[in-house]
Amino acid sequence: MSETFQGEIAFLRYVSEKEQAPPIKYAHRDDYYIFLFIETGRSRLLIDFEEYELTGAAVRCILPGQVHFPIAYMNGRGWILAADPMLVKPEYKEIFEKFSLFESRNELAESLFLDLKYCVSAIHARLRPEGRPLDKIIVHDLILYYIGLMAEACLKGLPAAANKRRAAITFQFKSLLSVNYQSLKYPSQYAAKLNLSPAYLNEAVKKTTGLTVGDCIQNEIILQAKRLLFYTNLSIKEIALQLGYEDWAYFTRLFSKAVKLSPGQFRKKYLNEKNSYGIYLDKPPPVLRRLGLPQGLPKSSAWEGGVFMA
Numbered sequence: 001m002s003e004t005f006q007g008e009i010a011f012l013r014y015v016s017e018k019e020q021a022p023p024i025k026y027a028h029r030d031d032y033y034i035f036l037f038i039e040t041g042r043s044r045l046l047i048d049f050e051e052y053e054l055t056g057a058a059v060r061c062i063l064p065g066q067v068h069f070p071i072a073y074m075n076g077r078g079w080i081l082a083a084d085p086m087l088v089k090p091e092y093k094e095i096f097e098k099f100s101l102f103e104s105r106n107e108l109a110e111s112l113f114l115d116l117k118y119c120v121s122a123i124h125a126r127l128r129p130e131g132r133p134l135d136k137i138i139v140h141d142l143i144l145y146y147i148g149l150m151a152e153a154c155l156k157g158l159p160a161a162a163n164k165r166r167a168a169i170t171f172q173f174k175s176l177l178s179v180n181y182q183s184l185k186y187p188s189q190y191a192a193k194l195n196l197s198p199a200y201l202n203e204a205v206k207k208t209t210g211l212t213v214g215d216c217i218q219n220e221i222i223l224q225a226k227r228l229l230f231y232t233n234l235s236i237k238e239i240a241l242q243l244g245y246e247d248w249a250y251f252t253r254l255f256s257k258a259v260k261l262s263p264g265q266f267r268k269k270y271l272n273e274k275n276s277y278g279i280y281l282d283k284p285p286p287v288l289r290r291l292g293l294p295q296g297l298p299k300s301s302a303w304e305g306g307v308f309m310a
Contacts, residue, residue, distance in 0.1 A: 009084040010087060011081070011082040011083075012079065012081050012120070012124065013079065013081075014077075014078075014079055014080075015077065031064050031085075032083055033061060033062070033085065033147075034080065034081070034082050034083075035059070035060075035061055035062075035080070035082075035083065035147065035150045036054065036058075036060040036061075036078065036079075036080055037058075037059050037078055037079045037080075037081075037116055037120065037150075038054050038055070038056040038058045038060075038076060038077075039057060039076065039077040039078050039079075039113075039117065040056040040077050041056050041076010041077060041078070042054060042055045042056065042075055043078070044070070045069065046067075046069055046070075047062060047067070048066050048068070048227075049223075049226055056076050056077075057107070057113045058107060058108060059150060059153045059154065061096045061099060061100065061150065061154060063096060065227075066100075067231065081143070081146065087144065088147055089148075091151070092147060092150075092151035094171075095151045095158075096150075096151065096154055097174075097175070098154075098171055099155075099157060099158060101170075101174055101209075107157070108153055112152065112153055112156070115149050116146070116149050119142060123139055123142045123146065127139065166204040169194070169196070169205070169208075170204055170205050170208040170209060172194060173194060173201060173204075173205060176190055176194070177216060178220065180193075181221055181243070182242070182243055182244040183244055185217060185244065187212075187213035187214055190217075198213070201213055218258060221254075222254075222255060222258045222259060224243060225239060225251075225255055228242065228243075229263055229266055229267040229270075230267065230270050230271065236251075236252060236263045240252070
């Protein structure tokens, strides 16, 4: 089924215990948000090369640009909503980014669990082939409400420290780092942009994350390098230049020391015909990759109610 909401895009998928769509057989990244709502059971997935386990009732948000793929079938019931960033309010984006940054809890309170379940069920019920005059508008508003509930769930899952001054400084630093990692390589440069002393910035970040500012800078560079190694055909030298290193041999040593694999070995590990998790990495056509759907999708009730607005 498909609908159009002023160019905004969303896709809703339900996965049940009895009938599941085949797992996505390739790691990929998307330019939209993915919201996971697990009602019962558990699921394992890799996000930016880190393994996560979700146990129902739980939520998880995958941010645009994060490389991800499921490691195992979801043994339970749940919903997956993919939404264009245009559907996500700035206040909610900040919450989702904080949820990704801090060690956050995924468990849901019963009242919020029921709100999410009733809302997503209402969206699903409105996605009928015949369609009634107001269904399109109602579905659009329900999706916005559902994303708001997801933001509330993530906010409640944040540790108490995430709302204090040190955490606020850390979030500002991480936001700055995410767009300046190619050109700013030293803690003093970020401290100057935030009008803080390097020592105070380092104290705030370390108290919040357990890492120094220098560690965070290096981790961001290594993460971006991993994404480029996995998702592009750029040479090691081209990747080094894109990350701001003219000396690609130095970049190779930096990466190898941090990852315990050379850039070439890392690429081979994740782009082999079958990776260490047993998931084939055959790349699908661009449209399917953007939607995050496996090729040869069978017609099944597990996908009924899916909606794609283009």
